[in-house]
Amino acid sequence: MDIADLAERISKGERRGLARGITLVESARADHRVMATELLSLLPQERRALRIGLSGTPGVGKSTFIESFGMMLTAAGLRVAVLAVDPSSARSGGSILGDKTRMDRLSRDPLAFIRPSPSQTHLGGVARRTREAVALCEGAGFDVVLIETVGVGQSETVVAQMSDLFLLLLAPAGGDELQGVKRGIMEMADLILVNKADGDLKPAAMRTRADYAGALRLLRKRPQDPEGFPQAMTVSALEEAGLQDAWATMQELHDWRKEHGHFDRARSLQAQYWFEQDVRAALLAQLEAPVAKAAMKDLGRAVTQGRMDPAVAAQQMLHMLGRS
C-alpha cells in the first residue's frame, strides 16, 4: 500500500481513500499500525473540524436526529462525517450505524460520510480507533464530525475526550422523573436536546426540557461555559423542527470557546490524553502476543497452585519479554 498516495487522496477529500484509511487505523495488525501512524503523520495537521459527540440511549431517536441534523448541515454546504463508538457491537453482532438504511438520505448525500463503529472487544480499542478515524476525517477536510455513542458504561467519557461539543439526546419523560441520567453524564453535556417534541409528545418534551434546564442550573459552573450554558432545548428530528436553533446555539458556544482559548486548551488536553493512552496501551499490548499469552498462562498456573510467588512469576514474565 502506498501510504503517501493514500494520504494525498484523503487530503483531497476522496471518500474511498478515507474509507480505506479508516480500515487501516482499525486494524490491529502490527504492520498496519505502522502504516496507520505513517498515514496520520502525513495528513495536514492544521485542519480543524467541529467535533460533536452525541450520546443517547436506544429509543430516543438518535438515527433520525443524525439524519435530519446531518441533512440540514449538508444543505448549508457543510461536509459531515458520522462515526460511532459502540463497545457492544463486537458482542452483539449488531452495531449502531451498522444499518445505513436507518439514515437513508444522509448515506446517499455526497457531502456526508457515514462509518459504523469498529468491532473490538473492549472500549479502549474502539475509542482509540475512532479517535484516529476522527483525525482522518479532519484531514479529509470535513467541517463537522459527529461521534455517536450509546449510553453504556464509560463510552460517553471517551467520546467526550474526542469532542469539542458534547450533546445529550433525550426522549420526553413521563411525569417529572429525570430518566435516570447519571450526574456524571449531565456534567459532561454542553447541550441537552429533548427530541420528539412533536404531536402528542410535545407537552411532555417541553416539561422534560424545563426539568433538565432546572437540573443544569444546579450544577457547578464550568470555566469553559459562557453565561447561560449548558442549555436544554427541544427538537423534533421527525419534523425537522428546532434543528436550526440547536445548530445556532452550538455555533455560539463553539465561537465563544474559540475566542476565549477554551477550544485550544481542550484540544491540547485531549491530545495529551490520547498520547498517554496510546503509549500505555502499546506497552500492555506486548502481553497479547501468542508467545506472551502462553507464558502468562504457564506462570499463572504456577502462581495459582501456590508454587511461585506472584512477584517472582512477574519478574520471569518480564525477563521473557526482554524487559529486565
Add this chain to the structure above:
Amino acid sequence: MDIADLAERISKGERRGLARGITLVESARADHRVMATELLSLLPQERRALRIGLSGTPGVGKSTFIESFGMMLTAAGLRVAVLAVDPSSARSGGSILGDKTRMDRLSRDPLAFIRPSPSQTHLGGVARRTREAVALCEGAGFDVVLIETVGVGQSETVVAQMSDLFLLLLAPAGGDELQGVKRGIMEMADLILVNKADGDLKPAAMRTRADYAGALRLLRKRPQDPEGFPQAMTVSALEEAGLQDAWATMQELHDWRKEHGHFDRARSLQAQYWFEQDVRAALLAQLEAPVAKAAMKDLGRAVTQGRMDPAVAAQQMLHMLGRS
C-alpha cells in the same frame, strides 16, 4: 546483601530479618526489586497464615481493637503480624500504625510484629509492597496477618484482594442511619464488628449491630459463605469484650471455607490477580525512568501544540523505548 541468608533468617521467624526483608520489598530501586523477588522465591511457599483484612474509618477505635484483639491472639500462643495499607501516608506525612505507642502493649509483645504502611504516592505501589510484606510474614511463620486500612477510595478493595477474611469495624451510630457505608464495602465484609459496645454507647452499639445485620441479610448470598454469614457482632476493644466470640466466628467461617474449597480458590484468584498486576505495573514503570519522562514531555509538547498526531507521537515514544 546475602539474600539466601536473609531468607534463612526470615524462615526461622527472626524479626530483624523480617523487618529488613520488608524494607527490601518496599524499595523502588531496580536492583532491590531483583533481590526482593529472589528473596520471595527462597521462602517456604507452603506456609499459610490466616490473613485478616480490617477496614474502619478514623474514630472507630481501630488501633485499640488491633491491640486488644492482637493481645488475645498472642495470649493463645499465636504469632501475629500487623501491616497497613495507607495510600494517604505519603501525602500527610502521618501514617496509620506509624505511631506504635498507640499499640503500646502489642508492639512490645515478642509474638507480635507491627509494621506501618510503606510511603508511596499511589495506592498501587502501597498495595503491591504490602502484598509482598504479607508473603514475607507468612514465610516467617506467622499464624495471623492483620492488614489494616482506612476507608478511603479503593484501599478496601486492594486489602480484600490480599485477605482471607475481611472485617469492617464500625462505631455505634446515632439513630438508625447506616453511617454511609458504601454498598460495595458492605458486600466485601465477612464480619461487621460494631466497636465501643461499652458504657453509655452499649445500647447504640446493639442497635447499630441489628441495623447492619438486617442490611447484610438484604445482600445477595455469596457462594463463599455458609448459612448465617456474613454476620454483624458487637465488641468492646476497650473492655476486651466480645473478642473471643468474634475470633471463634472468624475461625468457624475460615474452617468452613477451607473445607469447601473456597479458601484455596480465593487464594488462587488473588495470586493470579497480583501476578497480572505486577506484570502490568512493571511494563508501565518503563515510563518513570528519567530519560523516558523527558521524551514523554517533549513528544507531549508536540502533541498539545497540534504539530503531531497522538498516535504518531506514541509510536515514536515506543521506538525510543525499543519496543517497535
